[in-house]
Amino acid sequence: xxxxxxxxxxxxxxxxxxxxxxxxxxxxxxxxxxxxxxxxxxxxxxxxxxxxxxxxxxxxxxxxxxxxxxxxxxxxxxxxxxxxxxxxxxxxxxxxxxxxxxxxxxxxxxxxxxxxxxxxxxxxxxxxxxxxxxxxxxxxxxxxxxxxxxxxxxxxxxxxxxxxxxxxxxxxxxxxxxxxxxxxxxxxxxxxxxxxxxxxxxxxxxxxxxxxxxxxxxxxxxxxxxxxxxxxxxxxxxxxxxxxxxxxxxxxxxxxxxxxxxxxxxxxxxxxxxxxxxxxxxxxxxxxxxxxxxxxxxxxxxxxxxxxxxxxxxxxxxxxxxxxxxxxxxxxxxxxxxxxxxxxxxxxxxxxxxxxxxxxxxxxxxxxxxxxxxxxxxxxxxxxxxxxxxxxxxxxxxxxxxxxxxxxxxxxx
Amino acid sequence: xxxxxxxxxxxxxxxxxxxxxxxxxxxxxxxxxxxxxxxxxxxxxxxxxxxxxxxxxxxxxxxxxxxxxxxxxxxxxxxxxxxxxxxxxxxxxxxxxxxxxxxxxxxxxxxxxxxxxxxxxxxxxxxxxxxxxxxxxxxxxxxxxxxxxxxxxxxxxxxxxxxxxxxxxxxxxxxxxxxxxxxxxxxxxxxxxxxxxxxxxxxxxxxxxxxxxxxxxxxxxxxxxxxxxxxxxxxxxxxxxxxxxxxxxxxxxxxxxxxxxxxxxxxxxxxxxxxxxxxxxxxxxxxxxxxxxxxxxxxxxxxxxxxxxxxxxxxxxxxxxxxxxxxxxxxxxxxxxxxxxxxxxxxxxxxxxxxxxxxxxxxxxxxxxxxxxxxxxxxxxxxxxxxxxxxxxxxxxxxxxx
Numbered sequence: 001x002x003x004x005x006x007x008x009x010x011x012x013x014x015x016x017x018x019x020x021x022x023x024x025x026x027x028x029x030x031x032x033x034x035x036x037x038x039x040x041x042x043x044x045x046x047x048x049x050x051x052x053x054x055x056x057x058x059x060x061x062x063x064x065x066x067x068x069x070x071x072x073x074x075x076x077x078x079x080x081x082x083x084x085x086x087x088x089x090x091x092x093x094x095x096x097x098x099x100x101x102x103x104x105x106x107x108x109x110x111x112x113x114x115x116x117x118x119x120x121x122x123x124x125x126x127x128x129x130x131x132x133x134x135x136x137x138x139x140x141x142x143x144x145x146x147x148x149x150x151x152x153x154x155x156x157x158x159x160x161x162x163x164x165x166x167x168x169x170x171x172x173x174x175x176x177x178x179x180x181x182x183x184x185x186x187x188x189x190x191x192x193x194x195x196x197x198x199x200x201x202x203x204x205x206x207x208x209x210x211x212x213x214x215x216x217x218x219x220x221x222x223x224x225x226x227x228x229x230x231x232x233x234x235x236x237x238x239x240x241x242x243x244x245x246x247x248x249x250x251x252x253x254x255x256x257x258x259x260x261x262x263x264x265x266x267x268x269x270x271x272x273x274x275x276x277x278x279x280x281x282x283x284x285x286x287x288x289x290x291x292x293x294x295x296x297x298x299x300x301x302x303x304x305x306x307x308x309x310x311x312x313x314x315x316x317x318x319x320x321x322x323x324x325x326x327x328x329x330x331x332x333x334x335x336x337x338x339x340x341x342x343x344x345x346x347x348x349x350x351x352x353x354x355x356x357x358x359x360x361x362x363x364x365x366x367x368x369x370x371x372x373x374x375x376x377x378x379x380x381x382x383x384x385x386x387x388x389x390x391x392x393x394x395x396x397x398x399x400x401x402x403x404x405x406x407x408x409x410x411x412x413x
Numbered sequence: 414x415x416x417x418x419x420x421x422x423x424x425x426x427x428x429x430x431x432x433x434x435x436x437x438x439x440x441x442x443x444x445x446x447x448x449x450x451x452x453x454x455x456x457x458x459x460x461x462x463x464x465x466x467x468x469x470x471x472x473x474x475x476x477x478x479x480x481x482x483x484x485x486x487x488x489x490x491x492x493x494x495x496x497x498x499x500x501x502x503x504x505x506x507x508x509x510x511x512x513x514x515x516x517x518x519x520x521x522x523x524x525x526x527x528x529x530x531x532x533x534x535x536x537x538x539x540x541x542x543x544x545x546x547x548x549x550x551x552x553x554x555x556x557x558x559x560x561x562x563x564x565x566x567x568x569x570x571x572x573x574x575x576x577x578x579x580x581x582x583x584x585x586x587x588x589x590x591x592x593x594x595x596x597x598x599x600x601x602x603x604x605x606x607x608x609x610x611x612x613x614x615x616x617x618x619x620x621x622x623x624x625x626x627x628x629x630x631x632x633x634x635x636x637x638x639x640x641x642x643x644x645x646x647x648x649x650x651x652x653x654x655x656x657x658x659x660x661x662x663x664x665x666x667x668x669x670x671x672x673x674x675x676x677x678x679x680x681x682x683x684x685x686x687x688x689x690x691x692x693x694x695x696x697x698x699x700x701x702x703x704x705x706x707x708x709x710x711x712x713x714x715x716x717x718x719x720x721x722x723x724x725x726x727x728x729x730x731x732x733x734x735x736x737x738x739x740x741x742x743x744x745x746x747x748x749x750x751x752x753x754x755x756x757x758x759x760x761x762x763x764x765x766x767x768x769x770x771x772x773x774x775x776x777x778x779x780x781x782x783x784x785x786x787x788x789x790x791x792x793x794x795x796x797x798x799x800x801x802x803x804x805x806x807x808x809x810x811x812x813x814x815x
Binding site for chain 1: 462466478479561578608619625672728748769772
């Protein structure tokens with residue numbers, strides 16, 4: 001779908017997903033690495049725990065559908081070659097600290113002077129300017145600064161993040177959307193532009209607008225072990241089943257209360273609760289509790305009934321009941337269970353990519369959406385360091401073998 | 414001119430994952446007509462934070478943010494005449510988006526096959542939790558459930574505790590980006606080829622792209638990945654430490670030995686900088702408990718703000734774990750226009766979140782309020798569809814327009 005377009009990817013872990021999304025759409029993505037390989041290749045986890053630049057699973061995760069060249073952009077020769085590539089590219093994605101590429105004369109104005117159609121995407125911790133633009137960062141720091149971190153975890157422990165870094169994935173996905181909006185506009189104006197993404201701002205989405213609470217004079221949600229605190233109401237969301245955990249929403253209100261009504265009907269049929277409990281006003285129940293017309297102890301009694309029921313069933317039994325009865329229950333699923341999910345298998349989700357040098361293939365998470373006319377394809381496994389140097393420098397830029405050898409000797413590629 | 418001001422969208426989406434997609438398109442100029450039923454309003458209107466803590470159709474900051482900049486048409490889709498109006502809108506539109514469970518659009522005969530008969534080059538995005546096919550496609554739930562099914566809950570956990578889970582409907586934060594990307598890519602393909610298409614988005618499948626390292630690692634190394642608290646395989650210390658005040662915290666990451674040495678200086682513990690138990694990453698990873706204790710003893714005597722400034726001045730990654738109050742006053746977010754002041758026809762002066770990224774030459778439109786239920790009925794029917802007043806009166810009398 002995006003095969004007419006070329007993308008130069010200069011990013012680290014801050015932006016790899018952005019270029020991969022464009023590659024999944026069909027674009028020709030060239031990953032530009034420093035000689036010796038991207039620093040991301042040193043990030044764990046590693047295949048069979050062997051630390052090797054071509055075995056970083058973190059690298060694999062966000063570099064399929066890309067070709068790799070190495071190029072030392074700190075040298076004049078390296079920059080000259082890079083300019084030649086940029087002159088024939090449609091997108092450039094970078095994630096260096098603000099101002100760094102400008103010191104190499106590779107900032108947006110430098111490249112736009114040669115290619116005014118170029119869309120130049122910058123993914124940085126806090127954005128290109130502002131009082132914190134030069135702050136030092138990490139996934140955890142960005143999640144703290146943007147708001148979502150405080151909301152996760154157990155109330156008797158520090159706030160908790162997801163064990164797979166998330167912040168720059170949010171930023172990279174925003175960056176891809178921004179790049180495509182700029183691309184749409186370029187069809188009309190013939191002009192590129194600079195897309196500026198702040199990871200801090202991108203992760204604000206993961207507060208579910210709770211960040212607005214202060215300005216709206218509303219209660220803030222607070223973290224709670226396996227649930228959330230809304231004012232004085234403790235809402236459990238993680239429940240222990242016979243063989244693991246499920247999430248179950250026992251919630252109230254015009255829409256969510258309908259699920260609770262169905263759950264209580266079901267529990268009554270099973271003899272878990274009496275008719276009086278079943279027939280409570282589950283739509284208006286939140287209001288009854290907050291006004292004190294229904295004692296909190298009664299709510300806690302019902303929660304205990306549900307907990308006892310959940311603990312007596314397996315995750316699969318509970319999910320089957322959810323599907324059959326329209327209940328808000330889903331199993332808390334491990335990575336191995338995701339890999340074996342009948343749903344994902346029925347949709348042929350995972351895509352096996354062959355890594356010939358390891359004589360193995362691995363199941364990559366499949367296309368982010370199914371397109372009827374232009375199905376997304378996984379054409380290339382993540383590249384080895386500089387795997388496409390010859391193909392691109394000789395085949396496309398017309399360098400001779402001698403020149404290639406010379407560049408390698410000088411440490412430029 | 415705004416980048417997407419030539420894009421016209423009919424939006425049947427509800428809750429968060431769907432409307433987030435069309436919010437992005439609206440920010441950059443797309444005309445988005447949001448169809449909602451007055452009998453069964455969007456559930457996002459019933460979820461807080463609410464202005465002054467008062468639940469009301471137009472008082473939800475969540476609904477307000479996800480739907481800013483759209484037009485509201487209230488239509489009872491269960492009335493047979495409603496279909497004619499929908500088909501007129503589809504003829505006008507480039508894109509139809511919907512996020513019901515798979516059978517709903519078919520039941521109204523508004524599925525892709527039916528709609529492309531009136532609009533052959535239509536682009537249609539269907540977004541639901543599990544996708545349009547498969548044994549659990551009919552599962553109805555929210556992003557919390559998809560987050561559990563995709564593995565986010567399992568991987569947001571302390572090693573010695575039941576899973577905690579990320580806050581809220583986590584996959585609803587991810588799916589909208591992929592939804593917008595899909596629509597924009599399909600528009601480009603249509604421009605070049607004249608062909609529309611159907612896009613089937615499983616929100617869980619999109620979201621799994623945010624867990625790829627754990628999935629690949631489980632598959633390649635044969636052991637399932639577990640939640641590890643705030644630990645990180647590449648950095649130590651890497652954690653959240655107590656600060657002065659109630660539920661106040663400072664997040665700190667040492668990515669390099671230099672960061673660690675600077676942290677030691679800041680803590681007045683230069684003796685630890687080259688101490689054998691802590692000098693290298695490998696050594697620090699062996700002593701996480703001791704490390705946390707030392708840092709916590711120092712941090713609890715300072716405000717989080719003081720610790721952040723002191724550490725950042727030395728180049729150490731650190732941030733206050735910001736709450737809603739902090740975020741509202743954060744000078745960096747303010748400089749980027751994170752919170753957009755708007756005037757809502759019912760609520761008056763209020764705020765929504767602005768576009769999360771910046772385009773240098775064609776920035777996002779200043780946010781406009783989310784529609785009230787049916788707030789743009791007249792505009793949509795008259796100015797977009799060209800209906801005359803008699804026809805509108807008829808539709809209102811028949812209860813089609815609400």
